[in-house]
Amino acid sequence: MSADTMRMGSGAGFSSDRLGPAVDLAEQAELDWLVFETIGERTLAFGHRDRLQNPSRGYNPQLAARMRGVLKPCRDQGARIMTNMGVANVEAAAEVVIAVARELGLKGLKVAAVLGDEVTDQLNDQTVLFDYGGRTLGEVDRPLVGANAYMGIDAILPAVETGADVVITGRVADPSLFLAPIADKFGWQRDDWAKLGQGTLVGHLMECGMQITGGYFADPGRKHVPRPADCGYPIATIDADGGAEITKLDTAGGMVNMATVKEQLMYEVHDPTRYLTPDVTADFATAQLQESGQDKVRVSAAGGTERPKQLKVTVGFDGGLLGEGGVSYAGVNAAARARLAADILRQRFDAIPGMTDQYRVDLIGLNAVHGTARPDASGESQDVRVRAAMRSMDRNLIEGMLWEVESLLCCGPAGGGGYRGQITPGVVTHSTMINRDAISPTVKVYEA
């Protein structure tokens, strides 16, 4: 690798993302860094819930499997690993990485854990939630499970500077996972807003994994993706001013072109001139994209202005339980029988004692997904599933709802079958802001 460029790969774009193509990058892509981004607001809240149930959990459930797959090839290739798989228990996650390294005989492997994002103790019932109509934390009226500030490169860089083979974090801004190694490599100043903005764009494009290499893109008949089953994770070759070329392994399926990069450019972005991170107010609106070869797109010219004064905080609450159950109707007049079943369910639900929680009944195959967008949908499928769903803090109420769905098998319309029901725990998240000096990030180094 040339001294004046660096090469980064993505090995995960969300908590459950695929492992095989990450191993391919570790073995073949000649990377400086392989980055696994796995935290969403919900996965963080679930991490807190897991840790409350078992103090040794709360990190990404795929952490050990991923490390078994990539630790050795990364070490052989001289690639370092950056990941937020620590989720709500970074120290326990670091211990897991060390344990896997020992299992693989990788003596001396170093892990740097970035700590300090949890701010649960600093909030109280008067804390104002800006995404909740300015109401307070107390008004949510649910058990708090944990709160974390989005940290940025200020917190990650000291871990990078230890030279550790693996840097593991909890809640940091997703693009910062990429920006910290870039800023370290090229020695960028912490107030060089234009470069930090461009580096943040590279991180933003890479952090969703295959969403830029043809994953989440195919639309048969209109948008063709070659060998989608073998889609590869993206690789970025970055130069000293943050300009980058996005590509993939030649041997991998998928593709990189203007269309795949554009869709990712605005993914989960609102105002493109003000993309807020702990590091910079990035401006993606000036970005230039150019196809520079087969499966190669060059990205440059994003900018930035001063970083926000405060840090965003995600606050997680116990969301109670989600109950879902369904029965299928098929063949002649299926839609009418399914509609009748839905009517019967609504009458029976309303008669359940204490039934005050809101429920929903969908007809899958007719208008389930866009039922509220297109209430007039009148397609007459012969393959319709009645689905009922409800959230509640009261398990008995949900079990009563599911009992009524299952009962359709003998006392609903003719020909219904295939009952399945499940109850899954839920979380609720809200957001607030906190002053930068309210957190004190630290780094803890472990050695195998």
Next chain:
Amino acid sequence: MTRKVPLRDLAHARAGDKGNTSNISVWAYEPGDYPLIKDQLTPERIKAAFPDLITGDVVRYELDHLHGLNFVLGEALEGGVNTSLGLDSHGKSWSFLVLGLELDVPDNLA
């Protein structure tokens, strides 16, 4: 004379979510089609097409040099991924709801 053409024939799109807000970016395949898309695919058009689902405001950002529009739909996800009872609680399918809208295309344009 004009004819009705589904937006899917002229553009591609991706939806993302943050809380109860959805954003949908729409990109013209051909630069020459972008002015027509920009002219007809207004925030008002999107809001009016899905009155029951979008209860907040629709704001449009324009990336003219990349031939793309970014729509931000407020209060459009039935409460968002944590509280919606819908199957697609992230609203990922929003992109194809929008691509199903029809534009009036002059007959002399391909």
